[in-house]
Each structure stands twice: as C-alpha cells, then as structure tokens.
Amino acid sequence: MKKQTFLFLVISLIINMFVFLADFSPAAHATYVEGKIAQDVVWALIDSPFIVINNVTVLPGVTLTIEPGVEVRFGGNFSLNILGKLVAEGTKDRMITFTSNKHVREAGDWIGINFSGVSESYMSYCVVEYAVNGIIVKNSSLEISNCEIANNLESGLKIIGNSSLTVINSKIMLNNIGVTPVDLNVNSSQQATLQNTTISSNSFSGIYINSPVQNFNIINCSIMSNDVGIYISGETNVNITYNSIAYNEIGVFYASPSPNTPINYNDIYNNTLAMQLANSTIGTDTTLVNATYNYWGAPSGPYHPSLNPDGKGNPIESNGIDVDFIPFLSHSVRYLNNAPIARLLTDKVTVAPNQEVLFIATNSSDDGRIDYYNFDFGDGQTSGWTTLSVFTHKYAVNGSYTAKLTVLDDFGVKSSNPAEIVIDVQNLPILDVSLTLSQYSVGFLKNVSVVVHVESGGIPIENASIRLLSIKGGFFALADGYTNSTGDFVTVFMAPNVTKATNLMLIATASKSGYADGADHKYLEVLPALTVNLEVEPKIVKSNEVINVNVSVTHLDEPVSDATVRISADGFLEEGITDSNGTCKFAFAAPAVKEETNLTINVVASKEGYENGTAQTIVVVEPRNMTVQINVSPQTIFSNEESTISVYVSYEELPLADAQINISASVGSLSQQIGFTDLYGGFECVYTAPIVYEETVVTLNITISKEGYVDVTTQSSVTVKPKVLNVEVNAVPETVISERTLNLSVYVTFNGQPVSNVNVSVTSSFGNLSASSVTNLDGVCKFVFTAPAVNQEINVTFFIVASKIGYVEGNSSITVTLKPGILNFDVNINPIVATSGEGVTLTVHVWCDEFDVENVLVTVISDIGNFSKYTNSSGLCTFTFYAPEVTEYTPLTLLITASKEGYVDGQGTFYLDVVPSGGAQGGLPTTFIIIGVAIIAIAVIVALLIKFGIIEIGAEEEKEVKT
DSSP, rough: OOHHHHHHHHHHHHHHHHHHHHHHOOSSSOEEEEEEOOOOOOEEEGGOOOEEEEEEEETTTTTEEOOOTEEEEEEEEOOOESSSSEEEEEOSSSSSEEEEEESSOOOTTTTTEEEOOSEEEEEEEEESSSSSSSSESSOEEEEESOOESSOOOSEEEEEEEEEEEEEEEEEEESSSEEEEEEBBBOOOOEEEEEEEEEEOOOEEEEEOOOSEEEEEEEEEEEEEEESEEEESSSSSSEEEEEEESSSEEEEEEEEEOOTOOOOESSEEEESSSEEOOOOOOTOSSSOOOOSSBBSSSTTTTTTTTBBBTOOOOOEEOSSSSSEEEESSSOOOOOOOOOOOOOOOEOOEEEEOOOOEEEEEHHHHHTSEEEEEEEOOSSSSSSOOSSSSSSSEEOOOOEEEEHHHEEEEETSSOOOSOOOEEEEEOOOOOOOOOEEESSSSSEETOOEEEEEEEEEEEEEETTOOEEEEEEEOOOSSSEEEEEETSSSSSEEEOOOOOOOSEEEEEEEEEEOOOTOOOEEEEEEEEEOOOOOEHHHEOEEEEEETEEEEEEEEEEEEEETTTTOEEEEEEEEEEEEEOOTTEEEEEEEEOOOOOSOEEEEEEEEEOOTTSOOEOOOOOOEEEEOBOEEEEEEEEEEEEEOOOOOEEEEEEEETTEEEOOOEEEEEEESEEESSSSOOOTTTTTEEEEEOOOOOSSSSEEEEEEEEOTTTTTOOOEEEEEEEEBBHHHEEEEEEEEEETTOOEEEEEEEEEETTTEOOOOOOEESSSSSTOEEEEEEETTSSEEEEEEEEOOSOOEEEEEEEEEEEETTTOEEEEEEEEOOOOOOOOEEEEEEEEEEEEOOOEEEEEEEEEEOOOOOOOEEEEEEEEEEEEOTTTTTEEEEEEEEOOOOOOOOOOOOEEEOOOTTTTTEEEEEEEOOOSSSGOOOOOHHHHHHHHHHHHHHHHHEEEEEEETTTOOOOHHHHHHH
C-alpha cells in the first residue's frame, strides 16, 4: 500500500513538472524575458515569441521597441510595466500580440500592461488579450491606434489620474468592462480621447465612469452589444458626441446624473432602453442631463410616456424632469445634411399703423426638421430665435418695411436663401374680414365649404380682392376672387391626404384700393383614416351558432392600439379596444332565421386623431327544425273549469328554450295566448272553459316559432260539458194571514255540492213581491216577505231563478196560501157607571191571532155622538168624553166597529150607565148591577170558548156574543 502511494506521488510530480515547463516552452525557439530593462532594447521578430516568466519593467528614460509580428506571451501572473517608453508598432498584416502562454487561454491569465512613465508611448496594430486588465494608463501618456483589446477579466483599458490618452480606430471587446476611467484628469488639462473605436460585447459595460472624470472625449465610436453601453456616475465632464450607441440592454445609464455630462449628436437606437436615469431628484425643476440633438432611431424621436408619447424611437426611462432630449435629430448624425429653405408668408401687406400682421414661416422646409425661426420685421425689431413658426407684429409708423426670415434646422444649419416680404404701412380704413367653415374637423380628402365676408364700418364691401392660403397642404377650388354685393366670397376647400392628425391654418386676406388689408384665419383639423381588416369564422353557420370575428386596425400598415372598435350585425352591438397589436376579438351568436339569410357584419374603428375606418363582411346563416309535443289535462271539463295545456319543444333531442308559443281557442279563454319555453323546453298555460248549454268540443290552435327555426303549427282539443244549477225552495208558513211574515229559504247546488255567490231572484204572482240575494258558503239564501192584505183566501206562487257566471240558470217555484185576518177587540169603559157630566175613558184593544193589529179604524156610534180613531202599534186606541147630564138613571148604547183592509171587521155593542149626581137618585138598584156584571162575565166566557175552538158560531153570532 505504501509503495502504491509513493508511486502515485512520483507520477503526479512528474506530470505537474511537465505542465509547468510547458507554460514556459511553447516553441522550440522562444526567448525568455524577465526583470528590469535598463537600456533601450528591441524585441525583434527573429527572437519571437517572447515568454515573460516574471514581471518585466522598462525603467524611466529607457525605450522598449517591439517589431511587427512579435508575440509576447505571459507565462503566469506577471505584467509588463512601462516607466519609460514603449513603442509597439505593428502593421495590418503583422500584428503584435500580448497574450497568455497557455494552450487553453482564459481571461486573467496574466496581469496586463501598466503605463506610469512620463514619456509618450505608442501602440499600433497590437492585440492585448487574456489579462486581468489589458492596459492600465496611470499618470502617463499613450497613443493607441488600430489595436484589439479583448477577453480581459476586468477592464480592457483602464485610465487613471492625470493621463494623456488617444485611442483611435481600435476594438475593445469581450471584456467585463471595455474602458474604465478612474479619477481622470481632475486637476489637469490633459485629454483622454476615444475616437473611431468599436467598444462591444463587454459583459457589464462598454465604458464605465464611476469616479470624478474630466476632459474625457468619446467621439465617433461604435458602442454596441454591451449590457450597458455607457455607465455614468458622479461628477464628470465627458464629451460624448457623434457615437453610435446601439444593441445594448441600456444604451446610456446615469446612476447619478451630472449637468456637466451632456450627450449630443449621437445615434442611439435599437437598445432595449435608450437611456435610463436613476436616483435623480424627483420634483426638482432643474434639468440635469442635456441629451438634445440625438437621433433615437426614428424621426419622431424617443418614446417617453409624457414628454413624447408618439415617439417611435428607442424608449427613455426617466421622471420627465431629469433629462432634456428635445429637440432631437430627425436623421442619423452620419446623414449628409442640406441647408434648410426659409419661406415667409403674411396675412397682410398693406396695413394701418398698429394693425396686427401675422408672419408665417410654417412652409419653410428642410430634409430633416426646422427647429428655430428668426423673424426680422424690418423696423429694428426681431423675434429672436424662437420655436414658433407663426409670429405677430405691429408697425407703429407709416412707411415701407422689408421683413426677413432665417431658419435653423435640427443639425444647427441656417438657411441662406432670401425670404423677404415688403409691408406698406399707411393711414387707411381697415377691412373687417370673417372666415367661416362648414366644419372644423374632417377626414382627409374631404370637402369643406368656405365663406369669406368683408365689410368696413358694418357695411358690406363689394369687389374686394380675396386671397386664400392653406398652411400645411390642401387646396381651394377658388383660391382668389372678388366679393359679391353682400360682401361674400364662397368656395370649397379639399383637405390634403395626411398620415396623422394635422391642424391646417386657412387664411383669408381681403384687399381693396383705399383700404388697409384685412384678414382672418381658422384652424381645420384633418384626420387620417384607419384601415380595418376582418377575419370571420365560420363563413356559414346555423341559427344561434357562435360567429368569431377578429378585427385588425392599422394605419400605414402599422398596428393601431387603443382604437375603439364597434361591431354591429342584425341587432348585435358591441364595443372593444384594440391591443398593442392593433387587434380586437368578438364572439356573438348568429341570429335566428327561418330561411337562409345573408348576415351583414359592419365594423367601425375610431380613435382620436384619426378618421373612422370601416369594414364589412357577409356570413350565411341557415335555419333549424324543432320537435313539438302537446298534452292537455284533463281532456274533459265543465263550464268555467280549467285544463292545463303543456307544450314541450326540443331540437336534436335537447330542450329548446325561448321558443315562442301562440295558442288560440275556438271558445273559452287562455291564461296566456303568447309565451316562451323555459330552460327545459317547456311551456304551460291554463284553458278556462266558457259557459256552455250543451257538450262542446273546443279546438286549440297552437303555433310554435323561434328565430332560426321553421315554424310548427298543430291542433289539440278539450271537451266542455255544461253546469246546471239545482234549486230547492221552502216556505214557512205555507198559509199566511194578511200582513204576517213569510220566510222563503232557497238552497242551490251543483252535482250535490252547495254553490256560493249565486244570484237568486224571487218574484211572485200576486202582491208584487220580489227580492234578490246571494247564496252563502252553504249555498243558501233566505228571504223574508210581509204578506199583502187580502180580503179573501188567495194562492200566491213564488218563482225563484238562480244564476251565476259559469252555470246554466236554475229555476224553481212554490205556492203559498194568503188568508184575510179576523179582527177581535176588547173594550174597557172607565168608569162603567158614570155620573152626569163625569169624564169617561173608552179604551179599545184590537188583535188578530194573538197579534196586535196597528192602523185599525175603530168607530164608536153612541147616543151622544160618533167617534173614530186608528190603533197604534200596540193595537190600542182611546176615546175620552163626558157623560151627559141626566136627572135619572139612563143607559147609553155604544156601537163599536173595528175595520182594516185584509181583515174581517169586528163589531160589538156596549153600554154605559149614567146616573144623576146627588146620591140615591142617581144610584142604580143593586139587583140591576149584579145582573149586569153577570151578563158581562158570561159574554167573556163565551168569547174564550169561541177563540179556543170549543164552540163555533157564524160571524154575526160572534159579534153578538162579543157585544
């Protein structure tokens, strides 16, 4: 085991030795170098490659010259230190290479080339690769041209302190950071310049500025495909101009922006973010970064959500107040720019003092964009450089003034052509001009009616010369002419074709000899049209099937987002918004049709700044067939009874909801004649039978319809039997005396069951007796009649009619016997023996069958006179009179008669004994009195026997008995 371990260690040691020696023995004819170089020396091509086996230092005052084609290979963690001067000038075909000596090379295999001497060194056509930092320049001077600095672990090029550096026509790529300036020239006038150099594919940043840096120029470089193109932080003074910054994740990142780090006249495009600003002071009113006059990949400038939301170029991420990127270039900085052309117009040329003149420079042109205008009004006043293309001015003094215009484009080039107009100022009355348009917003190529009215002092001016101008395109059918007698000039303006919403200025100028010019202008908004494309699937559908519609909205073949899309088709109306791809999707059910129908789908797309776009397509819609089942229960009913009609509708064995049901009956009524099936395809209604007098078969006509389906018409029936009321009547008593109460009870039934709320009417054959009532819950109603007065026995028939809606009338009758009553009366005389002149009270009580009789006429016929009265409700009437004066006992005869219609009269004779006043002469013999009392007692007994039917006598005999 020990032998094996020892053998393994020996083999490992031998292998490591060979590997170590291999780093120092890449070629058979290598030159090994290390240590200090104390005198001028040349590393010749014949001795190449040079293997650095330890640090090499060129001492101050000493120059190391390296011939073209030489390779300098570093065998370890070593560096080449230049305290003196390095001259490494290769050629395009014979590059000088500083690299790792390993077969498999990696970034960081050696330290790098460090310049710290005061002498100026030169490197051209060199390759520096696989170091920690490719080149470090510290407080030194170096010129680099046509070199490649690549694949270094940290920085390709690091510049420190007061250094003078020029890098031109080189490539710095595939490092972690391409170029890193550190505390560069803070207290020095030295310059560090990167020019015409490609800085690309560095994993973190192309150029990383994270400390105070002064006098650092980045000019005409290509900075691309880095994570961050240029990283800027801290107080810096860097000139970044005429570079191409593209294809980075972030083109320029300001970690802490500085106003001394402007970035102008660069092409910044195709980055994920063109520029990002972080840690800026939110809410400050100071613009920290000057990023004006850059080209951002589109003539419309960079996209910024608030400052430039219509920008199509690279987006900028900022709070909106920490960067100023307007104005921006409309073309690349490498574009061959031409000078702009100034064009000057005015709305008047002859004016009165202090009359306003409108100067218009809007029609000036450039191959890019005009940013500034300078109006020289010819009277010693100018507008100065302004972004306004329209300016007003007033001339205070009469005279002739030449106004001039100069413009400046986005590349800072001024116009050189003459743009002049002569303005005459005279004391003249002013023409008042008004310009009226039929509308103030139209689609492109649409017509607008134009009316110009001219007057002065309120009076229309005829034959005034009219001149019409349109700023930003379009044309007038008549651009000039003369006003008519009402001071009007009428024409038509056609809007131009535009690619975005454009406000045109339409100007009307009126001139006439003896007047100062008058003018008016109006703005007309002209809208571009949206293009709408439709995709519909499927093209042929069944009723109610889903139709899918995809709408695409574009303008100039570019998608338009946030457009409002309204789709309509046969009552369907919906609205949507296009997404970022300009698309909007809809789904809706095809209409229900009864025959094959062409469905027209209309789409209108609208968005502010555009004229509406429209599109139309046609889908074929085919109808469907449905199945219907009818059930009537019960099939047979009586009048006014109900039967339920059930309808079931299906399509392809599935219930069909919302089918319309129309039902009609030949007679009778339905709870609903029109209805719709529910979710289960069912529909029910109630049929109510009419009143019938014979069995009737009712026909039910049923039609089922639904849009998209063929109508179904069918029939069913229900049998209706009549309802007949049964009437029973009872009279109590069956024989009734005049003026006595008669009770009739009526009982109404159907099929043996009482019927309530039946209208019952009663009439009679005699006496005009009639009444009506309604049966109660027991089918009963009762009537109470008072028998009419009859003087002889009469049979009276009562007719009963029972009726109720839904029933056949029921009839019945009953006969009742009417008899006259027999009047009976009692007489009370008080006193029964009266003295002469004494008051006598005669009370008569009339009755019949134990009932008092009211309104009976009682007549008294006597020797002293006749009296008559009617009985009251108690059957009583009272007579009062005085006994006559007699000198001897005198009996008075009283004949009393009781009579009333419907009754047999009652009659009787009574006596009153009158005696003279004064005692014995006037008294009656005792025997006479006893006999009189006995007679009265016998009469009463006889009357009672007659009343109770014990004895019977005729009417006349009865009267005599009573008397």
